[in-house]
Amino acid sequence: MTTITYSLVALDCPDPVALAAFYAQLTGWAVEPLGDFSPELVSWIELVSDGQPTIAFQRVANYVEPTWPVGDVPQQLHLDFDVDDLDEGERTVLGFGARKADFQPGETFRVYLDPVGHPFCLVLKAHQ
Numbered sequence: 001m002t003t004i005t006y007s008l009v010a011l012d013c014p015d016p017v018a019l020a021a022f023y024a025q026l027t028g029w030a031v032e033p034l035g036d037f038s039p040e041l042v043s044w045i046e047l048v049s050d051g052q053p054t055i056a057f058q059r060v061a062n063y064v065e066p067t068w069p070v071g072d073v074p075q076q077l078h079l080d081f082d083v084d085d086l087d088e089g090e091r092t093v094l095g096f097g098a099r100k101a102d103f104q105p106g107e108t109f110r111v112y113l114d115p116v117g118h119p120f121c122l123v124l125k126a127h128q
Contacts, residue, residue, distance in 0.1 A: 007054070010058050025096045078119040082122075
């Protein structure tokens with residue numbers, strides 16, 4: 001029997017290099033080197049995560065931003081990132097270019113939108 005191993009999640013976007021740069025700031029991971037390609041020609045790029053599952057970014061023509069939490073274009077997926085302090089985390093992601101979602105459904109997490117509208121959450125780590 002073959003082994004199946006989770007390796008990455010890919011986000012559709014209009015500009016893979018720009019969105020990869022946003023998530024590189026958020027995670028602290030590097031963006032895969034472009035080599036001889038100019039950013040306008042890159043259709044797929046990944047973050048370098050030292051062998052751990054990573055995030056990839058795929059260029060899509062006529063990209064349409066998700067309309068979370070309601071609307072014609074569902075989110076389809078979102079990413080969660082754990083933080084020790086929600087307020088500090090918020091300042092950080094807003095500084096990177098995220099937007100805080102108008103609708104906030106919880107107390108122990110906050111919903112943001114990346115530069116092209118993908119929802120993601122900052123989740124308060126449980127303290128034991």
